[in-house]
Amino acid sequence: MLGPVLETLIGGLMTGVLYALVALGFVLIFKASGVFNFAQGAMVLFAALSFARLSEFMPLVLAFALSVLIMIALAYAIEFLVLRRLVNQEGIILFMATLGIAYFLEGFGQSIWGSDIYKIGLGLPTNPIFILESVFPGGLLIDPVELIAASICAVMVLVLAVFFQVTRIGRALRAVADDHQAAQSVGIPLNRIWIIVWAASGLVALVAGMMWGAKLGVQFSLSLIALKALPVLILGGLTSIPGAIVGGLIIGAGEKLAEVLLAPILIRTFDLAGGGIENWFAYVLALIFLLVRPQGLFGERIIERV
Amino acid sequence: MRAPSGPDVVAGEVLLAVENVSLAFGGVKAVSGVSFDIRKGEIRAIIGPNGAGKTSLLNIINGFYHPQRGRITFKGKARSAMRPYEAALGGIARTFQNVALFKGMTAIDNIMAGRTLKMRRGFFWQLIRIGPALAEEVEQRRRVEEIIDFLKIQHVRKIQVGKLPYGLQKRVELGRALAMEPDLLLLDEPMAGMNLEEKEDMCRFILDVNAHYGTTIALIEHDMGVVMDLSDRVLVLDHGIKIADGKPAEVQADRAVIDAYLGLTH
Numbered sequence: 244m245l246g247p248v249l250e251t252l253i254g255g256l257m258t259g260v261l262y263a264l265v266a267l268g269f270v271l272i273f274k275a276s277g278v279f280n281f282a283q284g285a286m287v288l289f290a291a292l293s294f295a296r297l298s299e300f301m302p303l304v305l306a307f308a309l310s311v312l313i314m315i316a317l318a319y320a321i322e323f324l325v326l327r328r329l330v331n332q333e334g335i336i337l338f339m340a341t342l343g344i345a346y347f348l349e350g351f352g353q354s355i356w357g358s359d360i361y362k363i364g365l366g367l368p369t370n371p372i373f374i375l376e377s378v379f380p381g382g383l384l385i386d387p388v389e390l391i392a393a394s395i396c397a398v399m400v401l402v403l404a405v406f407f408q409v410t411r412i413g414r415a416l417r418a419v420a421d422d423h424q425a426a427q428s429v430g431i432p433l434n435r436i437w438i439i440v441w442a443a444s445g446l447v448a449l450v451a452g453m454m455w456g457a458k459l460g461v462q463f464s465l466s467l468i469a470l471k472a473l474p475v476l477i478l479g480g481l482t483s484i485p486g487a488i489v490g491g492l493i494i495g496a497g498e499k500l501a502e503v504l505l506a507p508i509l510i511r512t513f514d515l516a517g518g519g520i521e522n523w524f525a526y527v528l529a530l531i532f533l534l535v536r537p538q539g540l541f542g543e544r545i546i547e548r549v
Numbered sequence: 550m551r552a553p554s555g556p557d558v559v560a561g562e563v564l565l566a567v568e569n570v571s572l573a574f575g576g577v578k579a580v581s582g583v584s585f586d587i588r589k590g591e592i593r594a595i596i597g598p599n600g601a602g603k604t605s606l607l608n609i610i611n612g613f614y615h616p617q618r619g620r621i622t623f624k625g626k627a628r629s630a631m632r633p634y635e636a637a638l639g640g641i642a643r644t645f646q647n648v649a650l651f652k653g654m655t656a657i658d659n660i661m662a663g664r665t666l667k668m669r670r671g672f673f674w675q676l677i678r679i680g681p682a683l684a685e686e687v688e689q690r691r692r693v694e695e696i697i698d699f700l701k702i703q704h705v706r707k708i709q710v711g712k713l714p715y716g717l718q719k720r721v722e723l724g725r726a727l728a729m730e731p732d733l734l735l736l737d738e739p740m741a742g743m744n745l746e747e748k749e750d751m752c753r754f755i756l757d758v759n760a761h762y763g764t765t766i767a768l769i770e771h772d773m774g775v776v777m778d779l780s781d782r783v784l785v786l787d788h789g790i791k792i793a794d795g796k797p798a799e800v801q802a803d804r805a806v807i808d809a810y811l812g813l814t815h
Contacts, residue, residue, distance in 0.1 A: 418651045418662045425649035428611060429729060430637030430666040 250383045251503045252496055257389035259495020260396045261458075264451040265468055266475040266487040267400065268444035273481045275440035276326075277420040278337040284469020285348035286445055288461075290314055291452025292352045295361035295461040303365065307449075314445030322437045330433065331423045349466055358463065363456040392454040399450060403443065404484050416440070420482075474529035480542020489540060498524040561588040563622075564733060564765050565610065570619030572605055572789075579605040580616070581789045587733065592759055593767045594780035594797075598809060602789040603769045604646060607735050610767070611643050612636040624732070638666060642731035644722045646738050646769075652711035656721045659710055660696055663728030664689045696724045700754060716747040723754060727762075734758070736768040740775060748775065755779060777801065785809070 265287060272280040293313050298306035325340050365388075372385045406412065418426040419436050427433050455465055475494050479486025501524040509515055532539065565587040572580040580602040587593045595603045608614040610621065615630035622628075623639060631639075642663070651659050667689065697703055700720050705713055710721050719739060726734055739755065740748045752775060758764050770776050776783060776797065783800040785793040787809040793800050800806055 414654075414658060414662055415665060417654055417658075421651035421653055422649045424613065424633075425645065425651065425725075426662075427613070427633035428637060428643050428645075428649075429663045429725060430634055431662070432634045 246383065248500070248503065251499050253383065253385060254389070255496035255499030256492050257386065257393050257495070258499065259492040260389075260393040260488075261451065261454055261491075262468075262471055262475050262495050263488045263491025264392075264396050264399070264447060264454065265472040266479065266491055267403065267484065268447040268451065269469075269472055269476055270479075270481065270484055270487045271403070271440050271444040271447065273420070274484075275416045275419055275436060276337070277334055278341060279334075279481070280444070281338065281341040281469075282345035282348055283444065283448065283472070284466040285345040285352070286314070286317070286448035287452040287455070287469065288463065288466040289317070289348045289352040289452075290445065290449035291363070291456040291461045291465055292356040292361070294449065294453055295363050295456060296356045298363065307453075310449050311446060314449050315442045318438050318441035318445050321441055322434055326437050326441075327434060330427075345466075349463070353463070360460045360462040361456075362460055363453060365453065365457050388454075388457055392458075395450060395454070399447065400484065400488055403447075406443075412436075412439075471525065474525040476539070477529040477532050478539055480539025483539065483541035486539055486541030494525045494528065497528060561590055563587070564589045564624065565767075566622040567606075567610070568620045568622070570606075570609060570616045570621065572602075572609060572614055572616045578789050580609065580786075582619075583786070583789070583791045584619075585784050585791065585794055587765060587767055589765055590759070590763055591765060591781040592755070592779050593765075594776045594783045595767060595769045595786065596771070596773075596776055596783060597786035597792075600788070601786040603786055604737055605789075606786070607643065607737055607767070607769065610636070610733075611641050611735060637729065640729075640732035641735065642726035642729040642733070643735035644719070644726050644737055644739060646741065648715070648718045648722055650710045650718055650722055650725070653709060655707050656702060656710055656713070656724070657693060657697070657706045659721055660693045660724045660728045661689065663725040664693065666729065667692075693728060696727050699727075699757070700724050701750075716743050719743065719747075719751070720754070723751075727758065727764075730762075731764060734764050734766045736766060736770075738769050738771065740770060740772055748772065752779060773801075 265283065268283045268286065269280060272278055272283070290310060290313075294306055294310040297309050300306075301309075321344060325344065326337075329337055329340060370387070372387055372390070374383050374385060415426070415431045415436060418429070418431055419433060423433060452461070452465060455468060459465070471494070475487060475490040477490075478493055479488070479490025498521045502521045505524075506520050509520070563586045566584075567586065568584050569582050570580060570584070571578070571582055583602075583606065595606060597603055605614060609616050610623075612631045612633040612635060620627055620629060621631075623641070651662060654662070668685065697706055700723065702717065702720055702724065705717055705721075710718055713721065723736070723739065726736075736755070740751050743751065755766060755768070756779065759766055768779070770779075780797055782795060783793075783797050784791065785800055785803070785806050787805075792805040792809055793803040795803075
């Protein structure tokens with residue numbers, strides 16, 4: 244029994260890493276502008292589409308470099324065409340703007356790159372690896388794509404954490420998120436900061452898109468994984484980079500384990516048809532968190548003096 | 550009471566000149582054809598009834614609003630519009646009418662944010678935090694502690710400012726502006742909502758900043774007693790138009806000012 248459970252746990256954690264990667268994009272933008280960026284999922288789709296189609300014509304490295312440039316250009320465009328005009332507006336206005344950006348990007352991406360399902364061939368080894376064969380009969384199965392995705396994610400997280408938390412940029416980001424006008428008044432260049440974080444979360448979206456694309460193929464439904472990132476954010480806290488990681492791991496592992504361990508019990512006890520726990524487990528967990536600890540595991544305490 | 554001020558300051562060098570500036574939002578004229586100047590080292594008050602365009606004028610000076618007409622000359626350089634970042638870079642600091650602090654951050658971090666433009670070392674140096682970068686961080690911190698001592702807010706240094714009472718928040722906000730070591734300090738109702746004792750403290754801070762650091766100050770204030778005590782010159786606005794400009798005593802006796810305050814609004 245322990246072997247399969249461990250295997251499920253590892254598989255879940257790996258999926259969780261991918262959730263975390265998407266959640267990370269949200270956190271970056273939220274930290275820097277207090278905006279909940281609904282377009283993060285669309286950015287994942289757009290980036291993955293760009294990379295998948297470009298890699299049909301050119302080497303992977305070149306396609307990646309070009310996709311990076313595209314995501315940076317996108318950050319510039321969003322800052323110049325949308326954010327700059329909405330300085331000092333209510334958070335809900337900015338949120339609505341990102342809603343618009345989301346639907347535009349989804350449609351625009353498919354207009355340019357097409358709306359079929361595209362494959363991303365990263366040339367990663369696809370044969371499963373077996374580990375600990377001496378401990379468990381048959382060993383534990385690990386998908387190498389997920390393993391690589393997890394490693395890449397770990398590196399990205401490290402780089403981002405250092406970039407945003409060790410330097411004074413972290414202080415500037417928090418300042419911008421707290422109050423646009425005040426941040427500007429002390430000489431924090433709002434526009435530059437926004438371009439930096441949108442470009443950074445564009446890169447995160449690209450990596451997430453490549454990994455998910457390699458796993459599932461690049462298709463419209465990629466933009467929906469953003470919805471899986473929501474419970475991750477609620478668990479981890481909207482402003483915490485480590486929170487996004489830990490939240491992703493908990494959700495990833497939790498839903499897989501629930502499917503394996505909880506489902507049989509529920510089926511037996513309540514005589515249910517069973518299955519489908521994986522689809523709602525994350526959201527129920529998030530709801531419970533909202534009730535018990537609304538700021539998430541690592542989020543900042545919400546303070547308001549009335 | 551104030552040694553460095555008086556007639557010689559009023560006759561001093563012009564730091565900021567606003568010429569014939571107009572600003573409208575849609576059909577609403579916030580500021581119409583206003584001209585005035587701020588001289589180096591003076592405390593300049595801007596007064597007027599609610600909706601007179603005082604805050605709009607401050608927003609124009611520090612680049613939040615771009616006037617449709619007119620010209621602004623700051624430190625001898627003329628411009629029609631500048632961005633807030635450039636204003637900060639040029640040495641203009643400000644506080645806000647409704648306290649615009651970074652609420653989730655501590656008092657120290659808020660004031661450190663005011664040092665943003667004073668940080669010289671690049672990203673790489675800050676990352677490794679040795680040698681010059683460490684020295685800089687220590688130096689910046691020392692300056693911030695000086696300001697904290699000056700404003701007597703040592704006891705709240707490490708508290709998130711969102712939790713502080715209003716009067717202290719105003720003081721931290723002043724500290725953040727001072728951390729920028731500005732040439733021109735804009736204060737938007739620095740004493741609004743304060744009790745008498747807090748007001749007296751704030752008055753003293755403003756006078757000290759002006760006297761010790763030679764900072765030029767432009768302030769909007771409703772408390773006439775405060776305005777008359779503090780300022781070298783007073784600009785009076787009503788409905789976006791300048792109706793008087795001069796020394797406190799002159800302005801106080803001005804017929805148009807009395808009308809604006811007593812005749813029309815009350």
